Amino acid sequence: MTSHDENAEPMISVEGFRAAYEGNVVLENVNFNVGKGEVFVILGGSGCGKSTLLKHMIGLYRPDAGVIRLFGEDLWAATGSDRRRLLRKIGVAYQSGALFGSMDLLSNTRLPLEESTDLPMSAMNLIAAMKLRIVGLSGFEGHYPNEISGGMKKRAALARALALDPGIVFLDEPSAGLDPITSASLDQLILRLAESLSVTFVIVTHELASIFTIASRVIMLDKQRKTIVAEGDPRKLRDESQDEWVRSFFQRKEAEVVE
Amino acid sequence: MPDKSTEKATLRQGELKTDEVLIHLEGAFTTATTGAIWEEAVKLAARTDSMDVVLDLSGVDTMDGAGVGLLAELHRSVEKRGGELRLIGLSKECESLLTVFQFQDVRAPDLTKKKRPLAVEVGVATVDGFRVARATVSFLGELTVGLFRAGLRPRSIRWRDMMVVAEKCGANALPIVSLLGFLIGLIIAYQSADLLLDFGVEVYVADMVGISMLRELGPIMAAIMLAARSGSAFAAEIGTMKVNEEVDALTTMGLDPIQFLAVPRMVAGVLVTPLLTIFCTVAGVLGGAVVAVASLDLSFVFYADRLMNSVSLSDLLSGLFKSVFFGILIAAVGCQMGLRTKGSPSAVGDSATSAVVAGIMLVIVADGVFAVLFSFLGIF
Known part of the structure; x- marks a missing residue:
């Protein structure tokens, strides 16, 4: 497993982050760094702000306070073409896939290439097909999103997120709703990309099996405390955490405490 | 962070033997840079006067999926005309990249839509029409x-x-x-x-x-x-x-x-x-x-x-x-x-x-x- 180098500049740095919806604070005092090639998993119970944090990291929402830097640059300080250049270096796969219904899978995957590269059409087709192949969707290039299953949509969304070979890939619940075999092959793909291409992954997930396989580091958010309650190697947290709730989470037991 | 805009992909034709041509790839082969040399590379590899193509990748600094795509395209076109593509000077990163994308097996997608004969089209349209009428009733x-x-x-x-x-x-x-x-x-x-x-x-x-x-x-x-x-x-x-x-x-x-x-x-x-x-x-x-x-x-x-x-x-x-x-x-x-x-x-x-x-x-x-x-x- 790739361990992140403390000296290298972090791919993502979050400092003093606070998120609020209409005055209600959802998360506050959130600080962490993610290094190159790390598989970083955000955990927590339902409604604790995992997706909120993710949406702030990819620039959909502006932080209430604090700074989020991607590749050392503040997304909200960058404007116009700088911001677009920065956004092109990240890939995002949404929970429901968010594929464009009017395009087949090949066109969906090819779209980022069409919009931001000068590759010839045949090259874009080849690269898009290649990305679909590594997520196991070879042969489905001509299918439309409403013709494939939910799990396939998720994988197609991952292929689209990888289209421009981004440095950071954000995945929202990538393996929810996938069968265990597909889910495991997705895990292997994530690990291979992280190791060979040094792609940094930020993943929101609940799949414990998957977390123990892929995560180089996790953070855990809590709804009551509205911040990070645990950070580190998932195995260590499971076995050694002082926090009963954190241990329960990893051991899939009902939490007895934490008010 | 290095300024990506100055990075470039370049091709240089090296030694030309009777049965093989050496091509040096240098610089960065990424989604941002590969487009500029794609056509040129494909043309170079498609030459029929030399059978095999040897690609020297020792000058490649960075590569991503687009670079692998280019190699796959070259591989395909050389193989199509009965030649062989050999890669030399691969860095470790390149090698693992090629493994991840299984570059030997990358194929261009089949974009030909299956065309139905006119009679079938008419039949399908008629049945659809009846279906709509039935649904309406x-x-x-x-x-x-x-x-x-x-x-x-x-x-x-x-x-x-x-x-x-x-x-x-x-x-x-x-x-x-x-x-x-x-x-x-x-x-x-x-x-x-x-x-x-x-x-x-x-x-x-x-x-x-x-x-x-x-x-x-x-x-x-x-x-x-x-x-x-x-x-x-x-x-x-x-x-x-x-x-x-x-x-x-x-x-x-x-x-x-x-x-x-x-x-x-x-x-x-x-x-x-x-x-x-x-x-x-x-x-x-x-x-x-x-x-x-x-x-x-x-x-x-x-x-x-x-x-x-x-x-x-x-x-x-x-x-x-x-x-x-x-x-x-x-x-x-x-x-x-x-x-x-x-x-x-x-x-x-x-x-x-x-x-x-x-x-x-x-x-x-x-x-x-x-x-x-x-x-x-x-x-x-």
Whole structure:
């Protein structure tokens, strides 16, 4: 497993982050760094702000306070073409896939290439097909999103997120709703990309099996405390955490405490 | 962080032997840079005078999926003409990249669409046409049963939903329908004013506006507005529910989608269309009055008096009678198009469009039928 180098500049740095919806604070005092090639998993119970944090990291929402830097640059300080250049270096796969219904899978995957590269059409087709192949969707290039299953949509969304070979890939619940075999092959793909291409992954997930396989580091958010309650190697947290709730989470037991 | 914009991919042809050509790849082969040299590389590798191609990758600093794509393309084209592609000077990163993307097996996607013979196309279209006709008939049947049931047990109608729909497609449409009617009345009066003046019968402007608004334009304009505003909304709303499996959820709860979704909308449509028609007609008559007073020098009282003499109760009632039917048609088509929606979000848009088009078409066809019917029955 790739361990992140403390000296290298972090791919993502979050400092003093606070998120609020209409005055209600959802998360506050959130600080962490993610290094190159790390598989970083955000955990927590339902409604604790995992997706909120993710949406702030990819620039959909502006932080209430604090700074989020991607590749050392503040997304909200960058404007116009700088911001677009920065956004092109990240890939995002949404929970429901968010594929464009009017395009087949090949066109969906090819779209980022069409919009931001000068590759010839045949090259874009080849690269898009290649990305679909590594997520196991070879042969489905001509299918439309409403013709494939939910799990396939998720994988197609991952292929689209990888289209421009981004440095950071954000995945929202990538393996929810996938069968265990597909889910495991997705895990292997994530690990291979992280190791060979040094792609940094930020993943929101609940799949414990998957977390123990892929995560180089996790953070855990809590709804009551509205911040990070645990950070580190998932195995260590499971076995050694002082926090009963954190241990329960990893051991899939009902939490007895934490008010 | 290094400035990516200065990075470049370059090709350099090296030693040319009788049976192989050496090509040096240098620089960065990423999505940002590979496009510039793609065609050139493919051309170089496609040369037929040398059989094998050796790619020297020792000068490659960075590579990503696009670079692998290029190698795969070269591999494919060299193999196609019976040659062999060899890679030398691979860095460790490149090697693992090639493994991840399994570059030997990358193939261009098959983009040829399977074409069906004409006979099959015609057959499929015919069967589809029959299917739509059958679905329409069965929808009408279900709707009739649903309305009949609702009539027997008025408490089963979801009155609160009905009121919300009625407010949206009735009350909220009042300003725009009135404005439309007013302008139509004004335009008719204005266009006919010159002609009437030529004959010295400008008093007939009241007959002109009154009869056309009451019998035809009032109901038609209100119905077109309803189709555009509400028929499309019904289709889009129900279509979105269909796409989100909400209609399936209703069915599995033992609730009839027709009873639950279509009936309240039908009732609302039938109730508000005559009301909108009245507003449209009154506004149209007032629009005519503005022209009569302003440019024909008639007094308002005279205009009103002339109007009362020229139109009869049967004009008003026939217009309202028609508008009830128009309301039924528009609401039914909107609901049917919504329930017929399949699959993707773009299908919702298609449903809304067909609801408007079919709604307006049906209204005008029905209006023609009524015109023949009324004249046959000697009403006008």
